[in-house]
Amino acid sequence: MTQTQIACPRCKQMITANVEQLFDVTADSQAKQRLLSGQVNHARCPYCGYQGRLATPVVYHDNEKELLLTFFPP
Numbered sequence: 001m002t003q004t005q006i007a008c009p010r011c012k013q014m015i016t017a018n019v020e021q022l023f024d025v026t027a028d029s030q031a032k033q034r035l036l037s038g039q040v041n042h043a044r045c046p047y048c049g050y051q052g053r054l055a056t057p058v059v060y061h062d063n064e065k066e067l068l069l070t071f072f073p074p
């Protein structure tokens with residue numbers, strides 16, 4: 001998981017968010033859990049209290065099932 005500086009969507013202050021874009025369940029069996037749990041790509045602003053998902057495209061790779069999916073946020 002990568003700590004990334006982003007601008008808060010509400011107050012535009014720079015905040016730190018956990019951003020993870022590649023979920024490779026072949027290499028990391030916990031990746032699917034993290035993706036489904038909503039703990040990643042989630043921002044919480046200490047200045048204004050904003051909380052929400054980040055609009056980050058996500059790549060999901062499962063070598064055993066030969067799955068390669070890309071999610072784009074709506």
Ligand SMILES: [Zn+2]
Nearest residue numbers: 008011045048
């Ligand atoms: Zn904010």
